Amino acid sequence: MDDVNANALTDTLSFRLGVLGPLVSARFAGAVEPLGVKPKHVGLMAVLSAGAPASQQELARVMSVVPSLVVGLADQLEELGAIERVRDPADRRRHRLSLTDAGRELLAACLAAAAALDAELTASLGVRDREVLLRLLGVLAREAGLPA
Amino acid sequence: MDDVNANALTDTLSFRLGVLGPLVSARFAGAVEPLGVKPKHVGLMAVLSAGAPASQQELARVMSVVPSLVVGLADQLEELGAIERVRDPADRRRHRLSLTDAGRELLAACLAAAAALDAELTASLGVRDREVLLRLLGVLAREAGLPA
DNA sequence: ATGAATCATTCGAGCTATGAACGATTCCTG
DNA sequence: CAGGAATCGTTCATAGCTCGAATGATTCAT
Numbered sequence: 001m002d003d004v005n006a007n008a009l010t011d012t013l014s015f016r017l018g019v020l021g022p023l024v025s026a027r028f029a030g031a032v033e034p035l036g037v038k039p040k041h042v043g044l045m046a047v048l049s050a051g052a053p054a055s056q057q058e059l060a061r062v063m064s065v066v067p068s069l070v071v072g073l074a075d076q077l078e079e080l081g082a083i084e085r086v087r088d089p090a091d092r093r094r095h096r097l098s099l100t101d102a103g104r105e106l107l108a109a110c111l112a113a114a115a116a117l118d119a120e121l122t123a124s125l126g127v128r129d130r131e132v133l134l135r136l137l138g139v140l141a142r143e144a145g146l147p148a
Numbered sequence: 149m150d151d152v153n154a155n156a157l158t159d160t161l162s163f164r165l166g167v168l169g170p171l172v173s174a175r176f177a178g179a180v181e182p183l184g185v186k187p188k189h190v191g192l193m194a195v196l197s198a199g200a201p202a203s204q205q206e207l208a209r210v211m212s213v214v215p216s217l218v219v220g221l222a223d224q225l226e227e228l229g230a231i232e233r234v235r236d237p238a239d240r241r242r243h244r245l246s247l248t249d250a251g252r253e254l255l256a257a258c259l260a261a262a263a264a265l266d267a268e269l270t271a272s273l274g275v276r277d278r279e280v281l282l283r284l285l286g287v288l289a290r291e292a293g294l295p296a
Numbered sequence: 297a298t299g300a301a302t303c304a305t306t307c308g309a310g311c312t313a314t315g316a317a318c319g320a321t322t323c324c325t326g
Numbered sequence: 327c328a329g330g331a332a333t334c335g336t337t338c339a340t341a342g343c344t345c346g347a348a349t350g351a352t353t354c355a356t
Contacts, residue, residue, distance in 0.1 A: 067305090093303040095303085
């Protein structure tokens with residue numbers, strides 16, 4: 001009778017998100033690792049594919065990380081031939097980052113990996129529930145000021 | 149027309165969970181930091197409150213971390229007077245960890261913090277949606293083999 | 297024209313989690 | 327009942343990530 005809310009903490013949204021997040025991140029990292037990238041790289045490519053070529057400061061702001069971190073990520077993506085880094089002719093302090101064709105392919109492969117992981121995670125969920133879950137998480141992300 | 153799935157990656161469950169997880173973890177960490185603990189400490193107390201006194205190996209297994217990490221967490225919780233660490237009389241290699249009264253109070257305070265955070269996160273959600281979201285995440289957690 | 301501000305980059309520091317030892321204790325097996 | 331294998335807790339060194347400050351180049355403001 002009293003074990004209904006015995007450990008009510010695990011029945012908390014914060015707790016479940018906090019424990020589920022790292023877990024799926026780790027799984028996703030393992031899925032894209034054969035492609036030579038990590039989740040942060042994928043995130044960078046994702047925001048790049050969403051809009052026009054951006055400066056690294058802009059990237060850093062959107063990704064909620066420090067600009068110095070973007071340097072390393074962009075370096076590695078450039079080595080993979082996934083992005084191009086050219087000085088902005090209008091403001092030669094900036095670097096304009098843009099996806100290459102190879103980068104778009106790479107991103108598509110990462111997307112496929114994410115979709116496959118989704119299928120695994122929601123194996124026990126109905127199609128309807130899956131849509132609802134995705135939508136509600138989207139609301140949460142937007143509410144939190146994320147570019148979801 | 150074609151920007152409907154322009155960046156379909158952000159419309160992925162994996163992606164949203166991966167980005168939402170660290171975010172709420174950070175917020176939760178900030179919320180319990182005045183109490184002198186971190187999320188991992190709270191997780192440890194939570195599994196302790198869910199069952200009988202457990203050995204550190206058991207804790208490590210349930211929390212999916214390495215046993216050596218539990219040592220430090222238990223040390224600090226013991227200093228706070230939140231847990232008791234006594235050698236198991238049946239097997240003197242083991243340490244039986246159990247929550248003290250102060251620990252139960254501390255855990256309750258953390259739970260309150262989590263509940264408050266939940267309220268913030270789901271401010272734009274209806275009560276019904278909130279329940280649905282919680283339930284679906286619970287299914288995912290269980291499916292992933294977590295003690296949710 | 298000159299000082300303030302912005303961008304990218306480098307470097308060092310901090311924190312967390314990990315894995316490999318090690319001593320103590322217990323289990324197994326002959 | 328002895329002695330080797332296995333288990334538990336602990337310590338230590340290490341690696342990975344992220345951040346913040348400092349630097350140099352370029353642009354903006356006045």
